[in-house]
Amino acid sequence: MKTVLEAKHIDKYFKKPVLFHVLKDITFGIDQGEFVSVMGKSGCGKSTLLYILSTMDTDYEGELYLNEALVTGQPDDKLSYIRNKHIGFVFQFHYLLSEFTVLENVMLPAKKLGEKTFEEIEHDAMNKLKILEIDKLARKRASRISGGEKQRVAIARALINSPSIIMGDEPTGNLDSYNSDNVFNIFKQLCMEEGLTLLVVTHDMDFAERTDRIINMSDGRILQ
Amino acid sequence: MISWKVILNIAKTHLLTKFKQTATATLGVTFGIGAYITLVCFMTGLNKMLDDLILDQTPHIHIYSEIEPSKQQPVDLYDEFNNTFNVVHSIKPKQIQRKIHNALPILNYLNEKDNVRGAIPQLNTQIFYIAGTIELGGNLTGINPIEESRLFNFQNYIIEGTPQDLYRNDNGILLGRGLAQNMSLKVGDRVQISTIEGNIFPLKIVGFFQSGIADIDNIQSFANLKTVQRIMGEPETYVTDINVKLHDMSEAFNMSKQVEKQFGLKAVDVETANAQFQTGTTIRNMITYSVSITLLIVAGFGIYNILNMLIYEKMNDIAILKATGFSGRDVQRIFMSQALIIGVVGGILGLLIGLSLANLINNLPFETEALPTVKTFPVNFNPWFFIIGITFALISTFVAGYLPSRRAKRMDPVKIIRGQ
Numbered sequence: 001m002k003t004v005l006e007a008k009h010i011d012k013y014f015k016k017p018v019l020f021h022v023l024k025d026i027t028f029g030i031d032q033g034e035f036v037s038v039m040g041k042s043g044c045g046k047s048t049l050l051y052i053l054s055t056m057d058t059d060y061e062g063e064l065y066l067n068e069a070l071v072t073g074q075p076d077d078k079l080s081y082i083r084n085k086h087i088g089f090v091f092q093f094h095y096l097l098s099e100f101t102v103l104e105n106v107m108l109p110a111k112k113l114g115e116k117t118f119e120e121i122e123h124d125a126m127n128k129l130k131i132l133e134i135d136k137l138a139r140k141r142a143s144r145i146s147g148g149e150k151q152r153v154a155i156a157r158a159l160i161n162s163p164s165i166i167m168g169d170e171p172t173g174n175l176d177s178y179n180s181d182n183v184f185n186i187f188k189q190l191c192m193e194e195g196l197t198l199l200v201v202t203h204d205m206d207f208a209e210r211t212d213r214i215i216n217m218s219d220g221r222i223l224q
Numbered sequence: 225m226i227s228w229k230v231i232l233n234i235a236k237t238h239l240l241t242k243f244k245q246t247a248t249a250t251l252g253v254t255f256g257i258g259a260y261i262t263l264v265c266f267m268t269g270l271n272k273m274l275d276d277l278i279l280d281q282t283p284h285i286h287i288y289s290e291i292e293p294s295k296q297q298p299v300d301l302y303d304e305f306n307n308t309f310n311v312v313h314s315i316k317p318k319q320i321q322r323k324i325h326n327a328l329p330i331l332n333y334l335n336e337k338d339n340v341r342g343a344i345p346q347l348n349t350q351i352f353y354i355a356g357t358i359e360l361g362g363n364l365t366g367i368n369p370i371e372e373s374r375l376f377n378f379q380n381y382i383i384e385g386t387p388q389d390l391y392r393n394d395n396g397i398l399l400g401r402g403l404a405q406n407m408s409l410k411v412g413d414r415v416q417i418s419t420i421e422g423n424i425f426p427l428k429i430v431g432f433f434q435s436g437i438a439d440i441d442n443i444q445s446f447a448n449l450k451t452v453q454r455i456m457g458e459p460e461t462y463v464t465d466i467n468v469k470l471h472d473m474s475e476a477f478n479m480s481k482q483v484e485k486q487f488g489l490k491a492v493d494v495e496t497a498n499a500q501f502q503t504g505t506t507i508r509n510m511i512t513y514s515v516s517i518t519l520l521i522v523a524g525f526g527i528y529n530i531l532n533m534l535i536y537e538k539m540n541d542i543a544i545l546k547a548t549g550f551s552g553r554d555v556q557r558i559f560m561s562q563a564l565i566i567g568v569v570g571g572i573l574g575l576l577i578g579l580s581l582a583n584l585i586n587n588l589p590f591e592t593e594a595l596p597t598v599k600t601f602p603v604n605f606n607p608w609f610f611i612i613g614i615t616f617a618l619i620s621t622f623v624a625g626y627l628p629s630r631r632a633k634r635m636d637p638v639k640i641i642r643g644q
C-alpha cells in the first residue's frame with residue numbers, strides 16, 4: 001500500500017501571546033484510498049495540524065512527506081504547486097470567490113495548474129458538478145446559492161485537479177444533519193469509487209464512526 | 225508557472241465589481257495625465273513661439289564696429305610723459321566710420337566655416353522721410369531680403385508685400401507700419417527720403433512690415449543693400465553690420481569672442497543680448513512639471529487607497545487563492561495588474577483628453593500686435609510628451625500598487641482562515 005501522507009515527529013509552538021506547545025510529536029501516516037477522520041476537543045490542535053499538513057503553515061518542527069517525497073523546507077512556489085496539484089482543501093466555512101460563478105470557482109485551480117485546455121477544464125468541472133448533483137447551478141454566482149450547495153461547490157473545486165488527498169476542517173460543522181449526511185455520503189462514495197484519500201476533522205461522532213479510521217487528539221497529542 | 229490569463233481575469237472581475245472606486249482611481253490618473261499633456265503642449269508651444277520670436281529673428285552673432293574712445297590717447301605716445309600719471313578730461317570718440325573694414329573677406333571667411341549657417345551684411349543709416357513739408361527722422365537698413373528671410377524669418381514680419389517684391393525692385397522700400405500710417409501711405413505709393421547730406425531720392429513702397437515694437441515700426445524701413453549703398457554714394461563694399469546664424473546656437477559665445485579678437489570688431493552673441501529670455505523658459509518648464517507631478521502624486525494616492533481597500537475586502541479571496549495553489553507572487557500579480565490596468569486606462573484616457581484640450585487651445589483665437597503671424601494660441605504637439613505621459617502614468621500606478629500588492633503577497637492564509 002502506498003503512503004500518501006506521512007507526518008514524522010511534528011512539533012509546533014505558538015510564541016504569542018505566551019509560548020504554547022500546541023502540537024506534540026505528531027507521527028502518523030495515511031495510505032492511499034483511506035478515509036480517515038480526526039476527532040478531539042475544541043482547542044486540542046486539529047486545525048493547526050491540518051494547516052501544517054496542507055502545507056499552508058510552514059512554521060513547525062519535524063518532517064512532512066507527501067507521496068513519499070519530503071515537503072518540509074520546500075520553497076513557497078513549490079508548496080503552492082503542491083497544494084494546487086496534490087491537495088484539495090474543504091473548509092468549515094464555504095470559502096468561494098463570491099464574485100465568480102460556481103463553474104468559474106471550480107475551474108480556477110485547474111486553470112492555475114494549466115495542464116489542460118480551457119474546454120477540457122470546463123468539461124471536467126461540469127462533470128464534478130454533476131457528480132455532486134449541482135450542475136444546474138453552474139452559471140450562478142457563488143454568492144447566490146445556499147450553504148449546503150456552497151459546500152458541495154467547494155468539494156467539486158477540491159476535486160478538480162484529481163488530488164492525492166482531500167483534507168477537510170469540519171466541512172459539515174456548519175450544515176444541518178440532512179446536508180451533513182449528504183456531504184458524508186459524497187466523501188464515502190468518492191473514496192469507494194474513485195479510490196480517493198480523505199482526511200477529515202470532525203466533531204460529529206456518527207460521521208467519524210462511518211470512516212475507515214479515527215485519529216483521536218488531545219492536548220496536541222495523538223492518542224493511541 | 226505564470227497563468228496570466230487567470231490572473232488578469234481575476235483582476236478584471238475585482239475591478240468591475242468595484243466599478244465606482246475603480247472609476248474614481250482611473251479618473252484621478254486621467255486628470256493628472258490630461259493636465260500634464262495640456263500644460264506641456266501649451267507651455268512648450270509658448271516657449272517655442274517666444275524662442276522663434278527672439279531667436280529666429282535675432283542673429284546668433286551680431287558684428288559691427290563700435291564708436292568708442294581710443295584706448296590709447298595721443299599723450300600716451302609721447303615719450304616724455306612715459307613715466308608720469310596722465311589725466312585726460314573729456315575724452316571724445318575718435319571720428320571713425322561705422323563701416324566694417326574688409327567686410328567682404330570677413331563675410332567669405334564666415335560663410336565658409338562649417339558651423340555657420342549663414343552670414344549676411346546690412347547697411348544701417350539714418351535718413352529723413354519727407355512728407356509734404358515735414359521731415360521725419362528714421363532708419364533705413366539695406367538688406368538682402370531673400371537671405372534675411374532664409375536665416376532670420378524676415379517674411380514673418382511683413383504684413384503686406386513679400387521679400388521677393390522688395391528684392392526685385394531696385395527702387396523699392398519696405399516701410400514700418402506705424403510710419404506708413406503716420407504718413408498715410410499705401411503700397412504702390414512713392415515716398416521721398418533724404419540722406420543726412422541732403423540728397424533726395426524717391427522710392428516706391430512695395431510693402432509694410434510690423435515688428436510689434438512701436439518704436440521700431442514708427443521709424444524703420446528696409447531697402448535692398450545695393451539701393452542704400454547707391455543712395456549713400458558708397459561702393460558695394462560698404463557694410464555696417466554682419467549678422468551670423470549658426471547651426472548650433474550654443475557656440476555663439478565662443479565664436480563671438482574669437483571674431484572680436486581676430487578682426488578687432490564688436491561681436492555680440494545672442495545669449496548675452498537676450499539673457500533674460502532663458503530664465504522665462506526655465507520657469508515655465510518648472511511650472512508645467514511641478515503641476516503635473518503634483519496631480520500624478522494625488523492620483524497615485526488614489527490608486528494606493530483603492531488597492532489597500534480592495535485588498536482588505538478581498539482577504540477571503542486571497543486566502544482561497546493561496547489555499548488552492550496560487551503563490552504569493554501570483555496574488556501580487558493580480559493586484560499589480562489591477563493597478564496597471566487603472567494606470568493604462570486612466571493614462572490613455574488622459575492622453576486623449578489632453579490631446580483634445582490642447583487641440584481646443586490650438587484653435588482659440590489669439591491675436592496680438594506683437595506677433596503678426598500668430599492667429600491662435602501656440603501649441604506644441606510633440607509625440608514625446610505623449611510617450612512621457614503614458615510612462616508617467618505607468619510608473620506612478622506601479623509605485624502606488626507596489627506596497628499594497630506586496631502586502632497581499634505576504635498575507636498568511638492561515639491567519640485569514642482562522643479569523644473567520
Ligand SMILES: Nc1ncnc2c1ncn2[C@@H]1O[C@H](COP(=O)(O)OP(=O)(O)O)[C@@H](O)[C@H]1O
Binds near residue numbers: 017042043044048
Ligand atoms: N495564532 C495563534 N496564536 C496563538 N494561539 C493560537 C493561535 N491559533 C490557535 N491557537 C491556539 O492553539 C490551540 C489549538 O487551536 P486549533 O488548532 O484551532 O484547535 P482545534 O481546531 O482543535 O479546535 C487553541 O488553544 C488555540 O487557542
Ligand SMILES: [Mg+2]
Binds near residue numbers: 046047048
Ligand atoms: Mg478547528
